[in-house]
Amino acid sequence: MRVVLENVGHAFPGGAPLFTALNRELLPHHVYALSGPSGSGKSTLLSILAGWEEPSAGCVVREGITRTGWVFQNPHGVARRNALDHVVLPLIAHGLGRRDAERTAHDHLELFGLAHVADRPFSALSGGEAQRLMLARGMATGPDLFLVDEPTAQLDRRTADTVNATLGVLSRAGSIVVVATHDSATRDACTDHIDLSVTT
Numbered sequence: 001m002r003v004v005l006e007n008v009g010h011a012f013p014g015g016a017p018l019f020t021a022l023n024r025e026l027l028p029h030h031v032y033a034l035s036g037p038s039g040s041g042k043s044t045l046l047s048i049l050a051g052w053e054e055p056s057a058g059c060v061v062r063e064g065i066t067r068t069g070w071v072f073q074n075p076h077g078v079a080r081r082n083a084l085d086h087v088v089l090p091l092i093a094h095g096l097g098r099r100d101a102e103r104t105a106h107d108h109l110e111l112f113g114l115a116h117v118a119d120r121p122f123s124a125l126s127g128g129e130a131q132r133l134m135l136a137r138g139m140a141t142g143p144d145l146f147l148v149d150e151p152t153a154q155l156d157r158r159t160a161d162t163v164n165a166t167l168g169v170l171s172r173a174g175s176i177v178v179v180a181t182h183d184s185a186t187r188d189a190c191t192d193h194i195d196l197s198v199t200t
């Protein structure tokens with residue numbers, strides 16, 4: 001399983017190139033920090049990796065990628081539903097029975113330091129807990145490619161560090177993980193680095 005970027009570049013119609021000639025092989029068990037200034041094309045490259053956007057130059061080869069997961073900048077949940085159910089329900093939607101789904105969900109809450117808030121409604125979670133819940137939910141369904149957009153952008157330093165501390169968990173799960181970020185601490189918590197500021 002891998003994603004290969006071959007001479008990938010992108011410009012929106014009428015716009016200047018955001019990035020050019022990206023050549024990278026992305027592999028399981030790696031967590032790639034995707035950095036660059038605001039407007040350098042980080043979110044655009046995530047969309048290209050997902051296959052939502054065609055690059056204007058080069059090509060993206062996806063081998064063995066059947067499931068892509070996303071976590072967006074703002075944690076989005078159902079206010080009155082508890083944390084555990086946010087992980088259980090997508091697992092049931094993927095075909096697990098209730099018991100297996102609950103067991104897997106508990107394991108993932110544990111991995112992301114959320115076991116103690118399993119029964120708490122989403123609206124009562126802190127910003128860091130809510131973001132870690134999004135990561136736990138995204139990983140629980142075992143995506144081949146896991147795309148995470150600015151996971152710490154809305155968080156203060158200490159809370160952001162609780163999210164960064166869980167990024168190592170992502171590398172263990174066997175997905176290819178790409179994390180767009182401005183946060184140098186997030187970048188340092190990843191295993192690899194793609195820097196868009198040096199590609200135009």
Ligand SMILES: Nc1ncnc2c1ncn2[C@@H]1O[C@H](COP(=O)(O)OP(=O)(O)OP(=O)(O)O)[C@@H](O)[C@H]1O
Pocket residue numbers: 012013015018036037038039040041042043044045
């Ligand atoms: N669909 C689109 N059509 C035209 N221009 C777009 C489109 N989507 C994004 N852009 C522009 O492309 C540039 C890169 O946007 P993108 O969101 O990928 O950057 P980013 O590095 O993720 O920025 P930020 O760090 O601020 O989130 C921006 O100037 C944006 O306005």
